[in-house]
Amino acid sequence: MNKKLKLEELNRLSVTQFKQSEKDPIIVVLDNIRSLNNIGSIFRTCDAMGTKKIYLCGITAQPPHREIRKTAIGASESVDWEHQQNASDVISKYRKLNYSIVSVEQTSKSVSLENFSFKKKTVLIFGNEVDGVSQKLIDLSDLSLEIPQWGTKHSMNISVCVGIVLWNLKVNYLK
Numbered sequence: 001m002n003k004k005l006k007l008e009e010l011n012r013l014s015v016t017q018f019k020q021s022e023k024d025p026i027i028v029v030l031d032n033i034r035s036l037n038n039i040g041s042i043f044r045t046c047d048a049m050g051t052k053k054i055y056l057c058g059i060t061a062q063p064p065h066r067e068i069r070k071t072a073i074g075a076s077e078s079v080d081w082e083h084q085q086n087a088s089d090v091i092s093k094y095r096k097l098n099y100s101i102v103s104v105e106q107t108s109k110s111v112s113l114e115n116f117s118f119k120k121k122t123v124l125i126f127g128n129e130v131d132g133v134s135q136k137l138i139d140l141s142d143l144s145l146e147i148p149q150w151g152t153k154h155s156m157n158i159s160v161c162v163g164i165v166l167w168n169l170k171v172n173y174l175k
Contacts, residue, residue, distance in 0.1 A: 015078045023052040024174050025121035026166070027094060031087040031137060032058035032128040033158060040071030041159035042126075047075035049166040054079055057087035087125065091140045094123045101125070103141040104165055105133040106154070110146035113165065118173035124165060126158055 013021060028051055033039055039061055046054055056062050062083050063069065063076035084090050091101050099121040125141065127133035132155070138144060147156065147164055156164075 015074070018047070018078045019080075021050070024050050024170065025099075026051050026169065027053050027055065027090075027099065027121075027123045028162065028166075029055045029057060029087050029090055029123060029125045030060045030158075031125060031133065032131075033060040033126070034129055035158075036061050036065055036067030037071045038129065038157065038159045040068040040073075040076070042162045043068070043072040043075040043079050043081070045159065045163045045166060046079045049170050051079065051166060054081040055087070055090045056081060056083045057090065058085065087137055088140055091123065091125070091137065094121075097121070099123050100143075101141045103127075103133040103138045103144045104147075104161055105138060105144050106146045107138060107144040110144035113145060113147050113168055116145055116168075118169050122169075124162075126162060129158055 026049075028042065028046055030039065030042060033042075033056075039056070043054065043063075060083075061068060063072070063081070068076055095101060100119070101123050102116075103125045105125075105127065124145075125133055125137050127137070133144075145165065147161060149156070
């Protein structure tokens, strides 16, 4: 019989155990994200994927907030995060630490996700729901990464994008 597992049968880490566990060398930068539900969902995805840290930049809201809490379901307590007004300051910090800087955006030179080769510590930049990653941050990036799409829309919800990119990196490179 194929039985659905109860929460206590999943053997999940406690928040303390998660905070002490080794994380993947991935930093997520959220720049000017408007939707509190998207922010909460991204926290939850970063928890599930073992992401090292989230930076909330510009107008991106910060925990604690009821709307973030609703979709994060506790992940804003487990995932390390920090607010920085300017995403470019975060990029500068991690470039000095030898991180690869990757904007997730459709550009004239973007690399398709299936052709992206993750080789080292990486900062992933995700931009505003309407305007995407700013040109200023694209110019500071080592490359732009694009998720291939086959429909009539030319973009996806940011929380979906974060999930696709992190899952792809986890499964294909960080096994």
